[in-house]
Amino acid sequence: MSLLxxxxxxxxxxxxxxxxxxxxxxxxxxxxxxAASFYSPVRLVAVVxxxxxxxFREVFARFPGIxxxxxxxxxxxxxxxxxxxxxxxxxxxxxxxxxxxxxxEAPPKVPDSYRDSSILFxxxxxxxxxxxxxxxxxxxxxxxxxxxxxxxxIAKDQLLVLLRKVDxxxxxxxxxxxxxxxxxxxxxxxHILEMGPRFVVIKKGEHGCxxxxxxxxxxxxxxxxxxxxxxxxxGDTFAGGxxxxxxxxxxxxxxxxxxxxxxxxxxxVVASYTIEAFSLDRLRQISRNDLEARFDExxxxxxx
Amino acid sequence: MSLLxxxxxxxxxxxxxxxxxxxxxxxxxxxxxxAASFYSPVRLVAVVxxxxxxxFREVFARFPGIxxxxxxxxxxxxxxxxxxxxxxxxxxxxxxxxxxxxxxEAPPKVPDSYRDSSILFxxxxxxxxxxxxxxxxxxxxxxxxxxxxxxxxIAKDQLLVLLRKVDxxxxxxxxxxxxxxxxxxxxxxxHILEMGPRFVVIKKGEHGCxxxxxxxxxxxxxxxxxxxxxxxxxGDTFAGGxxxxxxxxxxxxxxxxxxxxxxxxxxxVVASYTIEAFSLDRLRQISRNDLEARFDExxxxxxx
Numbered sequence: 001m002s003l004l005x006x007x008x009x010x011x012x013x014x015x016x017x018x019x020x021x022x023x024x025x026x027x028x029x030x031x032x033x034x035a036a037s038f039y040s041p042v043r044l045v046a047v048v049x050x051x052x053x054x055x056f057r058e059v060f061a062r063f064p065g066i067x068x069x070x071x072x073x074x075x076x077x078x079x080x081x082x083x084x085x086x087x088x089x090x091x092x093x094x095x096x097x098x099x100x101x102x103x104x105e106a107p108p109k110v111p112d113s114y115r116d117s118s119i120l121f122x123x124x125x126x127x128x129x130x131x132x133x134x135x136x137x138x139x140x141x142x143x144x145x146x147x148x149x150x151x152x153x154i155a156k157d158q159l160l161v162l163l164r165k166v167d168x169x170x171x172x173x174x175x176x177x178x179x180x181x182x183x184x185x186x187x188x189x190x191h192i193l194e195m196g197p198r199f200v201v202i203k204k205g206e207h208g209c210x211x212x213x214x215x216x217x218x219x220x221x222x223x224x225x226x227x228x229x230x231x232x233x234x235g236d237t238f239a240g241g242x243x244x245x246x247x248x249x250x251x252x253x254x255x256x257x258x259x260x261x262x263x264x265x266x267x268x269v270v271a272s273y274t275i276e277a278f279s280l281d282r283l284r285q286i287s288r289n290d291l292e293a294r295f296d297e298x299x300x301x302x303x304x
Numbered sequence: 305m306s307l308l309x310x311x312x313x314x315x316x317x318x319x320x321x322x323x324x325x326x327x328x329x330x331x332x333x334x335x336x337x338x339a340a341s342f343y344s345p346v347r348l349v350a351v352v353x354x355x356x357x358x359x360f361r362e363v364f365a366r367f368p369g370i371x372x373x374x375x376x377x378x379x380x381x382x383x384x385x386x387x388x389x390x391x392x393x394x395x396x397x398x399x400x401x402x403x404x405x406x407x408x409e410a411p412p413k414v415p416d417s418y419r420d421s422s423i424l425f426x427x428x429x430x431x432x433x434x435x436x437x438x439x440x441x442x443x444x445x446x447x448x449x450x451x452x453x454x455x456x457x458i459a460k461d462q463l464l465v466l467l468r469k470v471d472x473x474x475x476x477x478x479x480x481x482x483x484x485x486x487x488x489x490x491x492x493x494x495h496i497l498e499m500g501p502r503f504v505v506i507k508k509g510e511h512g513c514x515x516x517x518x519x520x521x522x523x524x525x526x527x528x529x530x531x532x533x534x535x536x537x538x539g540d541t542f543a544g545g546x547x548x549x550x551x552x553x554x555x556x557x558x559x560x561x562x563x564x565x566x567x568x569x570x571x572x573v574v575a576s577y578t579i580e581a582f583s584l585d586r587l588r589q590i591s592r593n594d595l596e597a598r599f600d601e602x603x604x605x606x607x608x
Contacts, residue, residue, distance in 0.1 A: 088487055089481075089487035089488075090487070090488070177393075182530075183392055183393040183394070184393075184394070184510075184530045184532060185510070185528075186528050186529055186530040187530035190530070204511065206488075206489070207508065207511035207512070208511070208512075208523075208525055210525075210528060216605070217528050217605055218605055218606070219512075219525035219526070219528045219605055219606055220525060220606065220608065221512055221514075221523035221524060221525050222523070224489075224490050224514055224521050224523045225490055226486075226488045226490040226491035226494070228488060261608075262608075265608045298608075299608055301520070301521055301522055301523055302522070302523055302524065302606070302608060303607070303608070304524065304565075304566075304569045304602075304603055304606060304607070
């Protein structure tokens with residue numbers, strides 16, 4: 001099934017207890033696409049400025065499954081930039097700076113060649129922009145969105161409209177509480193289903209994830225590891241592995257409980273590599289075979 | 305295999321966002337024994353004062369698998385009392401008061417009839433007391449201890465001596481960090497193995513548990529639920545289900561990776577009932593059949 005993703009591509013500055021990285025490739029759409037491309041071709045819709053470094057093109061080249069027809073380079077525009085610092089336990093971070101650049105301008109267009117996409121993933125961006133993408137993909141069979149605390153705080157009305165139009169929502173544990181006012185993730189998940197989606201995936205970082213679906217509940221631990229260098233992009237690559245594996249499996253009902261549950265395992269596995277290095281450095285080194293081997297190892301660690 | 309547990313029996317005052325309970329039966333040994341007794345007979349070694357309410361005897365009667373030959377009622381002594389308050393998310397609590405009473409005096413003796421016990425669980429108490437119990441159980445084949453932040457802070461030397469004499473340690477996530485200085489649970493677990501034990505079980509409350517064993521790692525989510533009334537005793541009943549199921553299974557090597565891993569599932573299941581009411585109220589209502597049914601439900605929620 002054809003998978004389309006839209007979100008940010010950016011230039012990140014990151015500080016973690018393990019070290020730091022300056023001006024590295026990042027952004028929700030970038031991380032998602034790289035992860036998804038291990039499983040399925042992925043159509044990318046994003047915009048960067050003409051300051052986007054040529055050297056980053058080499059990173060794209062490492063992930064040939066990413067279709068770049070929807071990458072707009074806007075003349076005179078500035079590429080999105082983000083700086084963040086992780087605290088000692090790697091579970092919490094503070095944003096050092098955000099420079100929206102072209103992300104604050106008109107959103108990129110969905111190319112005509114992408115309009116037949118059957119799976120749409122709306123990586124984290126303004127709910128208004130996410131709604132616009134839905135309108136441009138009339139043949140979609142599965143639509144899943146990510147969001148974040150910023151939009152819950154400043155654009156909740158549009159987010160609630162969005163939630164009535166998507167099949168699934170992916171968000172962090174604390175964001176689920178912020179959206180629902182419920183500190184328990186099962187309760188928060190059930191409340192979000194009442195807002196429209198058929199399922200919600202609550203990401204809990206090192207504590208794994210929880211799927212609350214109209215047809216059941218599934219809880220998975222993260223891959224247990226102490227090889228943690230940089231958590232940036234883990235949530236986006238989790239979503240990329242999840243959605244890419246669904247696109248690859250071409251199930252009759254891609255949003256079914258069985259489909260999503262199986263996909264979460266692939267998301268967990270690819271995210272476990274992301275965290276082992278800064279930016280996309282670790283994902284650039286691995287192959288689908290590595291992912292399969294870790295899938296088996298993970299399965300042996302969590303089977304009961 | 306014969307299972308012996310020692311720890312506290314107390315009278316608790318508990319406040320949670322769901323309500324409050326005054327002067328209810330509690331204590332690490334009490335919770336552990338009740339949970340373990342679903343799986344195996346359990347020999348209890350604990351001391352209470354002569355203020356111990358007769359009404360609590362009815363609770364004991366509900367768990368006939370608990371052998372009370374090691375319950376000492378000390379004349380003129382005061383029963384251990386604890387008061388605690390849980391915060392909104394139920395994951396953190398503050399101690400309102402602690403009255404050690406008889407727990408601060410000479411520890412109870414292990415009855416002669418218990419000296420042949422093959423499995424010893426040292427529920428949370430002073431490491432010096434725990435060491436004394438080890439000396440009184442010469443035929444033990446598996447020794448597992450629980451501990452807490454208080455002993456790590458004020459009796460770390462004795463705790464380190466204890467760790468060289470036990471097969472396994474069970475402790476909370478934040479306590480593992482306090483003991484090792486390592487905020488990552490895999491890293492903390494590996495560090496604890498260097499202190500002596502063959503395995504460590506790190507309890508993460510609603511996020512499940514992590515087993516770090518010399519022969520492997522296993523991670524399990526908690527039973528996903530929003531039926532949360534009172535988390536008191538969840539960790540102790542988790543340990544009770546774990547150790548009781550090992551005693552029941554009589555494995556050739558009760559401390560093996562396979563044995564402990566299987567036992568964690570039983571611990572998870574019995575703890576999921578504990579949290580549904582104050583004190584032992586929920587455990588008093590259920591049967592082994594309920595535990596088996598939830599075991600199957602849990603397995604279906606976490607299988608990959």
